[in-house]
Amino acid sequence: MKTWKCEVCGYIHNGDRAPDSCPACGADKDCFSPFEIITVDREPLTAGVWQCGVCNYLHRAAVPPSSCPVCSATASLFSPLHSPDAAYSGDNSISSIVVLGGGIAGLTAATEARRQSPHSAITLVSRERALPYYRLNLTRFLAGDITEDALQMQSQQWFEEQNIEFVSAEATSIDRELKLVHLRDGRRLGYDRLVLTNGAHPFIPPFPGATRNGVSVLRTIEDARSILQRLTPGIRIVCIGGGLLGLETAGALSRQGASVSVVEGFSSLLPRQLPPRAGAILQQRLETQGLQVLCGESVRELAGDESVQGVLLESGKLLPSDLVIVTAGVRPNSYLARQAGLTVHRGIIVDDRMVSSDPAILAAGDVTEHRGTLYGIWPAGYAQGMVAGCNAGGGKAEFTGLAPSTRIKVLDVDLFSCGQIHPEDASTTLHEHESDGVYRALFCRDGQLVGAVLYGDTKNAGFLKDIVESGRQISEFPGLAELFPQL
Numbered sequence: 001m002k003t004w005k006c007e008v009c010g011y012i013h014n015g016d017r018a019p020d021s022c023p024a025c026g027a028d029k030d031c032f033s034p035f036e037i038i039t040v041d042r043e044p045l046t047a048g049v050w051q052c053g054v055c056n057y058l059h060r061a062a063v064p065p066s067s068c069p070v071c072s073a074t075a076s077l078f079s080p081l082h083s084p085d086a087a088y089s090g091d092n093s094i095s096s097i098v099v100l101g102g103g104i105a106g107l108t109a110a111t112e113a114r115r116q117s118p119h120s121a122i123t124l125v126s127r128e129r130a131l132p133y134y135r136l137n138l139t140r141f142l143a144g145d146i147t148e149d150a151l152q153m154q155s156q157q158w159f160e161e162q163n164i165e166f167v168s169a170e171a172t173s174i175d176r177e178l179k180l181v182h183l184r185d186g187r188r189l190g191y192d193r194l195v196l197t198n199g200a201h202p203f204i205p206p207f208p209g210a211t212r213n214g215v216s217v218l219r220t221i222e223d224a225r226s227i228l229q230r231l232t233p234g235i236r237i238v239c240i241g242g243g244l245l246g247l248e249t250a251g252a253l254s255r256q257g258a259s260v261s262v263v264e265g266f267s268s269l270l271p272r273q274l275p276p277r278a279g280a281i282l283q284q285r286l287e288t289q290g291l292q293v294l295c296g297e298s299v300r301e302l303a304g305d306e307s308v309q310g311v312l313l314e315s316g317k318l319l320p321s322d323l324v325i326v327t328a329g330v331r332p333n334s335y336l337a338r339q340a341g342l343t344v345h346r347g348i349i350v351d352d353r354m355v356s357s358d359p360a361i362l363a364a365g366d367v368t369e370h371r372g373t374l375y376g377i378w379p380a381g382y383a384q385g386m387v388a389g390c391n392a393g394g395g396k397a398e399f400t401g402l403a404p405s406t407r408i409k410v411l412d413v414d415l416f417s418c419g420q421i422h423p424e425d426a427s428t429t430l431h432e433h434e435s436d437g438v439y440r441a442l443f444c445r446d447g448q449l450v451g452a453v454l455y456g457d458t459k460n461a462g463f464l465k466d467i468v469e470s471g472r473q474i475s476e477f478p479g480l481a482e483l484f485p486q487l
Ligand SMILES: Cc1cc2nc3c(=O)[nH]c(=O)nc-3n(C[C@H](O)[C@H](O)[C@H](O)COP(=O)(O)OP(=O)(O)OC[C@H]3O[C@@H](n4cnc5c(N)ncnc54)[C@H](O)[C@@H]3O)c2cc1C
Pocket: 100, 101, 102, 103, 104, 105, 106, 125, 126, 127, 128, 135, 136, 137, 138, 139, 169, 170, 171, 172, 197, 198, 199, 200, 218, 219, 220, 245, 333, 336, 364, 365, 366, 367, 376, 377, 378, 379, 381, 407, 409
């Protein structure tokens, strides 16, 4: 029996073969790679310790793992660690760890902290009532592809078995001097290490009319339930924002029988992930699925009375609508950190160990800014949560970055995008190729593959992602030239 990891959501599958599709996020078989379960213990490490050359993760076994569980680097990037005793110093002064935020970063941090620190008290605080769930699957839930039960990541029983206390409450402030988190219900939680994983919130641009009834966002399970309750046959919905979330939401609601339009300010779809040609191909495909897509349009006003009745565009077009969903990006929930005096720019500033400007406070996921990057994606929440949890529990791990990669769900479109799609300067070359409904683009700089897009056939996605993340020369991957002779 082998273990497989979904590269989209981190789901672990045990079996001789990868599953046909991921039961958690729906990604197809190609997104699975072999994975070795790591058991990290605190006994002195003697032999067979491997260190990931990308993120410094330590793996204790006779051979390195086929891919790093933290940053997905390939086995070849692991090297033997010669002075392992210093690696896991253990820290007996850590008896209490509070993780604030019950998303993927928080759950992963709590899980990893428990592995590092079997005896400390670990508390996971979330202001949502629900136990941690697959937020990235809310669009599949909206589409009716999965039930609400399938969203849950871990059960109450799992929390009990792990001896991690789940507290459903809102944190209102942090007292760094006394090392206390204050909760709205009056409780106070003491900590030796605090991990901030309180995520991000949807950004609603200040359009006139944005507070009318019928203007919604999609971030939580409550948002998804409330959108589903409003659905009636033929309901007219406008999604503002043609990014990943906007398109998946539009596709999901269209499948539920709504008449859906998408408004995107840029001249093509998924502007952060796709070159314009790929955005245009995607747009054509979505239009054949019945979506109305308007690119290069911006919103002047959300018109109506108490309730929204239409979206008025700067071009003068009016899109009649009974429900408007704003999918215009997210902003980190940095308020608590700012108020506590931590260094915050756009997100909480963290170093490679995911430590903030206060050595007792770490942070991970959408709330952070790491080396100037706000990732805002699931795999980064997972990887950063793992590193933050490991360090909070007394271990040593580093996160040095990820090549952002994207797969689209719900829309029945085979699309993969990874790495740098927008050239930083003129030294990046774009190799585009299109035939028989299959499109691919490779972005190269200084002899390296820095980004890739596949549409219509994504079976080489994992291979390309590994190359982009490795940062090695293209010439070291002879298989690449065979697959992509245009290089
Ligand atoms: C519908 C949808 C689809 C997505 N699809 C994809 C995808 O396909 N691929 C991808 O990579 N990414 C996707 N994303 C983005 C991805 O889900 C996020 O990057 C990820 O969930 C971030 O995880 P996080 O743990 O950092 O934050 P969050 O998931 O936002 O969790 C933060 C938690 O902190 C809690 N919290 C906040 N403030 C407080 C407080 N004061 N007190 C207590 N608790 C608090 C929140 O309630 C929440 O539980 C999607 C997002 C959405 C909404």
